[in-house]
Amino acid sequence: xxxxxxxxxxxxADQLRSKSLWMLHYCTxxxxxxxxxxxxxxxxxxxxGMGPMATPRQADILFIxxxxxxxTLRRVIYTYEQMPEPKYxxxxxxxxxxGGIYYDSYATINxxxxxxxxxxxxxxxxxxxxxxxxxxxxLMKMIRKGEANGWRDYKENYDWYKSNQIRxxxxxxxxxxxxx
Amino acid sequence: xxxxxxxxxVLLTGFFVGLTLEGVSRKIIARIQRRYGPPWYQNFIDxxxxxxxxxxTHGWIFDFGILMALxxxxxxLAFVPLGDLVAFPGLDNLFIIVYLFAVGALGMAxxxxxxxxxxxxxxxxxxxxxxxxxxxxxxxxxxxxxxxYKTASVSELMLSQQDSWTLLxxxxxxxxAFISLLGMLGKKPFDTPxxxxxxxxxxxxxxxxxxxGLLMLMHTFSIFxxxxxxxxxxxxxxxxxxxLIKFTVIWILATLISSVLPRFRIEQVVKFYWKVPLGLAFxxxxxxxxxxxx
Amino acid sequence: xxxxxxxxxxxxKTLVKKLEIVEIDEREVKIEVPCEKxxxxxxxxxxxGYSHLSxxxxxxxxxxxxFEIVYVLFSWENGGKFxxxxxxxxKKAKFVSVMHLWPIARFxxxxxxxxxxxxxxxxxxxxxxxxxxxxxxxPLRKDFDPLEYSKEKFPDREYIKDVIYEAKVIRGDLNx
Numbered sequence: 001x002x003x004x005x006x007x008x009x010x011x012x013a014d015q016l017r018s019k020s021l022w023m024l025h026y027c028t029x030x031x032x033x034x035x036x037x038x039x040x041x042x043x044x045x046x047x048x049g050m051g052p053m054a055t056p057r058q059a060d061i062l063f064i065x066x067x068x069x070x071x072t073l074r075r076v077i078y079t080y081e082q083m084p085e086p087k088y089x090x091x092x093x094x095x096x097x098x099g100g101i102y103y104d105s106y107a108t109i110n111x112x113x114x115x116x117x118x119x120x121x122x123x124x125x126x127x128x129x130x131x132x133x134x135x136x137x138x139l140m141k142m143i144r145k146g147e148a149n150g151w152r153d154y155k156e157n158y159d160w161y162k163s164n165q166i167r168x169x170x171x172x173x174x175x176x177x178x179x180x
Numbered sequence: 181x182x183x184x185x186x187x188x189x190v191l192l193t194g195f196f197v198g199l200t201l202e203g204v205s206r207k208i209i210a211r212i213q214r215r216y217g218p219p220w221y222q223n224f225i226d227x228x229x230x231x232x233x234x235x236x237t238h239g240w241i242f243d244f245g246i247l248m249a250l251x252x253x254x255x256x257l258a259f260v261p262l263g264d265l266v267a268f269p270g271l272d273n274l275f276i277i278v279y280l281f282a283v284g285a286l287g288m289a290x291x292x293x294x295x296x297x298x299x300x301x302x303x304x305x306x307x308x309x310x311x312x313x314x315x316x317x318x319x320x321x322x323x324x325x326x327x328x329y330k331t332a333s334v335s336e337l338m339l340s341q342q343d344s345w346t347l348l349x350x351x352x353x354x355x356x357a358f359i360s361l362l363g364m365l366g367k368k369p370f371d372t373p374x375x376x377x378x379x380x381x382x383x384x385x386x387x388x389x390x391x392x393g394l395l396m397l398m399h400t401f402s403i404f405x406x407x408x409x410x411x412x413x414x415x416x417x418x419x420x421x422x423x424l425i426k427f428t429v430i431w432i433l434a435t436l437i438s439s440v441l442p443r444f445r446i447e448q449v450v451k452f453y454w455k456v457p458l459g460l461a462f463x464x465x466x467x468x469x470x471x472x473x474x
Numbered sequence: 475x476x477x478x479x480x481x482x483x484x485x486x487k488t489l490v491k492k493l494e495i496v497e498i499d500e501r502e503v504k505i506e507v508p509c510e511k512x513x514x515x516x517x518x519x520x521x522x523g524y525s526h527l528s529x530x531x532x533x534x535x536x537x538x539x540x541f542e543i544v545y546v547l548f549s550w551e552n553g554g555k556f557x558x559x560x561x562x563x564x565k566k567a568k569f570v571s572v573m574h575l576w577p578i579a580r581f582x583x584x585x586x587x588x589x590x591x592x593x594x595x596x597x598x599x600x601x602x603x604x605x606x607x608x609x610x611x612x613p614l615r616k617d618f619d620p621l622e623y624s625k626e627k628f629p630d631r632e633y634i635k636d637v638i639y640e641a642k643v644i645r646g647d648l649n650x
Contacts, residue, residue: 013232018399020225041215046206049218055385057235071606084235084388096269098631104621106613107605112629168628170607 006146017060017086018143024059024120026079029066031093034126043129048136056082060141064118067095067108074174075114077165080116085151088139091121092132100125114164117150185423186267187258194257197424198400199223212439223400227393235388238295245291246391246398252283253401255371260408261335263423272334274326277409284402285311288383288395295386303383306446312371313453315365320461321353324468325413338412342378345416349474352464354414356457363432363453364406367438372446407431479503479554482522486610489518504557512560513570516545520575522554524549529584530572536616541592545572561590571596589614623649 006014014152025034039052045076053059056079068076091112094100099110112118119142122135142148154161165172203220210217237243259272259280266272289308292300324450328341328350337346341383347354373383387395411418411426418426444452467473483503487493494506507515524547528630533542538561545558562569571594572579583594584603591612594600611618 014227016225017229017232020222020229041213044210044215044217046210046218047216049222057386057388058230058384071604074606084233099624099628103630104624106618106620106623108624108628109564111631113631114629117234170609175606 011146014143014146018140021060021088021140022053022058023061023063024056024079024083025052025054026056026063026074027065028068028076029064029093029095031065031126034092034129034132035063035065038129038132043133045133045136046141048133050136057084059083062087062089063092063104064096064112065092066090066110067093067100067102069092069107070109070169071107073109073165074169074172077116077172078174087151088119088148089116089150090135090141091118091140093127094123094125097121097123109168115161115168117153117161119148119150183267184323186265189265190258190260190262190267191254193262193424194401194404195397197427198404201428201431202400202403205431208432208435209439212436223396230393230396232391233389235390237388237390238386241294242291242386242391245287245289245294246387246394248287249284249291250287250394250398250401251407252280252287253398256280256284256405258278258403260405260411261338262408263418263420265420266335269335270333274322274332274334274337274409277334277347277405279446281402281405284398288398292383292386293368299385299387300383303373303385309384309446310363310370310373310449313450314360317356317453317457317461318360318364319463320458321356322413324353324461324465325350328468333410338417344384344474345414347414347416350464350468351474352460352467356461356464357410357414358456360453361406361410362434362437363449365403365434367434369438369440369441369444370449371443372449403431476501478552479556482519484582486515486518489514498557501553502555502557504559506559506561509560509562509569513559513572515558516547516572516575519547519556522540522552523551526550527572527576527578528555530579530586532592534564534590534614534616535561536564541567541590543569543586543592567592569594573597573628588612591615619624 037043045051051059056062060083062076062080062083064076080087089099095102095108096112096118099108102108103110109115120135120139123130124131127135139148200220200223203218203223206222207217207220256277258267259277261267261272265277285307289304292304325337329337330338331340344469366374384392384395407427407430408423411423415426415430479501483495486505490507490511492508496504496506498504505515525547528546528548529544530546531544533544533630535542540561541564542559542561547558548554549555560569567590569592571583573583573596580597580599581603583597584599584601586592587594587600588602588605588608589612605613610623613620624643
């Protein structure tokens with residue numbers, strides 16, 4: 001992501017924001033099994049200020065842990081657009097990088113970067129909780145330096161992201177028995 | 181002139197002490213679970229972060245509801261005496277404080293219902309039902325105290341405990357008031373309205389950025405009002421510093437109890453409050469009427 | 475096979491002339507029937523205690539040009555399993571529904587219609603169950619190529635180096 005010029009208020013706000021990030025408690029795919037060990041007593045996540053939050057309206061970070069089928073991607077795009085700015089996305093596991101072990105499946109996506117902007121990737125299948133904590137520290141350093149600008153990217157190149165979503169999904173609106 | 185300085189002192193105390201003690205309670209819960217916790221100034225950073233995001237709004241009922249809630253609670257806090265720091269001497273009647281406190285709760289209910297999410301309606305209904313549960317034993321035991329001392333002003337209630345504390349004179353009433361205090365604070369086992377995993381945070385589900393920050397401030401101030409009333413009425417004469425010490429002790433006790441218990445369902449909450457605490461409160465009122473006080 | 479099961483098989487032989495029996499285990503027997511007699515066989519088995527439909531699924535034999543529909547029935551009294559299978563034509567895939575015997579078959583048949591393209595008469599609830607906005611062949615047929623579909627719809631990540639070659643060198647398969 002390109003560096004963006006920040007004035008003094010935004011710099012102070014970024015310093016404060018990096019110490020208290022809230023993540024959305026949305027567990028998609030098989031990587032979600034690595035979240036409870038990082039939250040409990042051995043690898044403590046709360047000492048960095050992070051905590052789980054139940055609604056997208058109050059969360060800062062969206063974790064995409066594992067593969068995403070086309071059906072889930074529509075709902076994830078709904079959730080991503082519901083979060084207030086500034087917001088960050090972390091891609092977790094190798095299925096978000098290049099498809100992982102499901103690279104030849106007719107229902108899962110191969111590259112997360114085309115649909116929503118991603119700030120940080122964590123490689124592994126599954127990554128250990130130590131890798132998760134190092135990724136948090138890396139994300140906090142990126143926020144302090146001003147490099148985590150995925151949400152600005154989404155706003156500027158909105159047409160490109162939209163055309164990719166429509167190419168892969170057909171349409172982004174959800175029609176299912178629950179909504180109708 | 182002095183009134184304005186006193187009101188400002190009361191509000192600033194509520195702000196700083198409240199947020200610090202919330203951070204300390206997170207640290208205590210973490211140490212009970214054998215891990216390090218967040219630093220003690222974590223809640224300050226949370227409030228500032230929530231105020232710095234760009235959120236969305238749902239119409240004027242939503243904005244007005246949250247402002248009414250915050251304004252009501254700040255007005256209530258200005259009347260509560262902190263030890264011997266009384267902002268409006270002569271005006272701190274118990275009924276005024278209870279009445280103004282309801283403005284805060286009703287404001288939040290109105291604002292949350294105006295957002296249109298069914299989760300928030302469920303949470304607000306549960307919050308009002310729980311209020312129906314804990315208010316009745318609380319009012320009966322506090323009425324017994326007011327009848328005994330023949331006054332309704334909070335600072336006079338505090339000053340007339342010269343021989344011994346009210347908690348030692350009327351132990352049943354004190355215990356009932358403490359159990360109701362746990363329900364008022366919204367801590368486990370009575371945190372059904374804010375249940376995070378069941379109904380996606382209940383009333384707070386649609387609050388985005390600035391509204392979340394204002395809601396956290398409102399929660400801090402309302403904690404201060406509730407525990408402040410308990411300390412003034414039941415725990416003896418205190419000046420400003422001993423008031424803060426007793427406040428801290430009661431807050432840590434409530435945190436210790438809440439960190440080991442699970443959560444009740446809403447019908448269990450009301451059933452519990454109307455069986456044991458209500459019976460004890462009636463017993464206490466009977467003892468006071470007959471004159472059997474320690 | 476168990477004694478009760480062999481009795482049932484004997485009774486079945488009087489019902490249907492052309493039966494093929496394969497004994498898989500002590501408690502599991504596979505029966506192949508022609509497609510007209512399937513409903514009679516299933517209702518007979520249900521009347522004799524095999525009242526639980528475990529699964530209803532299909533196999534694609536593309537060389538013989540047929541679909542094979544498989545019913546697995548289970549009995550709670552003696553723990554025996556009957557596997558009933560028929561073969562239908564692949565080009566015009568049509569069969570009768572067993573919804574009146576087991577109401578759960580409604581969802582199994584919906585899944586088979588979505589993934590194989592088999593029509594069931596008597597079951598008019600043929601909406602898609604798992605996939606949304608599907609625009610190609612039914613995916614579990616053997617002439618559908620998932621790799622090519624995935625490459626066309628969900629684009630891959632382009633790498634500058636050839637990572638597969640580098641990984642083989644690191645692992646020691648090739649000497650670089």
